[in-house]
Amino acid sequence: MQKTVIIIVGPTASGKTSLSLQLAARYKTDIISADSRQCYKELSIGVAKPPEAALQSIKHYFINAYSIHDNVNAQVFEEYALQAAEEIFKHNDTAIMVGGTGMYIKAFCEGLDAMPEIDTNIREAIIENYNQQGLSWLQDEVKQKDPAFWQQAEQQNPQRLMRALEVIAATGISITAFRLKNKKQRDFSIKKIGISLPKRQLHENINARVDEMIKEGLVEEVKSLLPYKNVNALQTVGYKEIFDYLEQKCSLPAAIEKIKSNTRQYAKRQLTWFGKDEEITWQSSTENDTLLL
Numbered sequence: 001m002q003k004t005v006i007i008i009v010g011p012t013a014s015g016k017t018s019l020s021l022q023l024a025a026r027y028k029t030d031i032i033s034a035d036s037r038q039c040y041k042e043l044s045i046g047v048a049k050p051p052e053a054a055l056q057s058i059k060h061y062f063i064n065a066y067s068i069h070d071n072v073n074a075q076v077f078e079e080y081a082l083q084a085a086e087e088i089f090k091h092n093d094t095a096i097m098v099g100g101t102g103m104y105i106k107a108f109c110e111g112l113d114a115m116p117e118i119d120t121n122i123r124e125a126i127i128e129n130y131n132q133q134g135l136s137w138l139q140d141e142v143k144q145k146d147p148a149f150w151q152q153a154e155q156q157n158p159q160r161l162m163r164a165l166e167v168i169a170a171t172g173i174s175i176t177a178f179r180l181k182n183k184k185q186r187d188f189s190i191k192k193i194g195i196s197l198p199k200r201q202l203h204e205n206i207n208a209r210v211d212e213m214i215k216e217g218l219v220e221e222v223k224s225l226l227p228y229k230n231v232n233a234l235q236t237v238g239y240k241e242i243f244d245y246l247e248q249k250c251s252l253p254a255a256i257e258k259i260k261s262n263t264r265q266y267a268k269r270q271l272t273w274f275g276k277d278e279e280i281t282w283q284s285s286t287e288n289d290t291l292l293l
Helices: 016-027 052-057 074-089 102-110 120-145 158-171 199-216 218-224 240-246 252-275
Strands: 004-009 031-033 094-098 189-195 280-283
Touching: 004 016, 004 102, 016 031, 016 094, 016 189, 031 074, 074 094, 074 102, 102 252, 120 158, 199 218, 199 252, 218 240, 240 252
Parallel strands: 004 094, 004 189, 031 094, 189 280
Antiparallel strands: none
């Protein structure tokens, strides 16, 4: 029987984790996380990791696999996830992958072209400038220095923009030149399931999740990371807004509302990304998961 990876995708707060746990239990197999933030062991509440009981009962690859001080990207994930799938296939014909990081899933399914090594000083300088001058500065820099990428970029996504800026700063070449779209063939089959919710319900889920994160102690978690606020892994929703609160740049209610707003924008970008993938079969998270499998 051919080996298969079932990949569950969709926007944040759509119910991906719940479905992945159901499928892993049914197939008696393990889960590979395709979440670019849950891989960091220092982050927990703000990245909505699965419950500890779930992590204990079902093996999850990639969660808590790295430190915020490590340079983790799509290439790192591709190599890690392929090894994880190979390990799972030694004892099971099916592996489950779940996550909302589109570039990571694309890397796993299709491979990525080799990207240049970036000097740490270049990366840190860009992060520092972004922290001091904000998103508008970052957008202007990319628009001016890499117009080819800017035309196709997620223009509200600071991590993608910083990545493009550091590549052109290090090489003088647009990041688009390193994306040749040479799709690799995998020796296993891939089945993609997307979870789609009505916009109103998704927004309600996001708002409720953020409120729950605050109750669980998100502010305290972020406070413990304050000395590392400039590392790349922390330039992300749920952390940068609380950093602003802790530095008295805004009130806590304002920071919470900003997290909700930024998370809704992130979910919209995820839907745009996955909406372009014709291999995804979409379902509502309330549907019986057996319908598509």
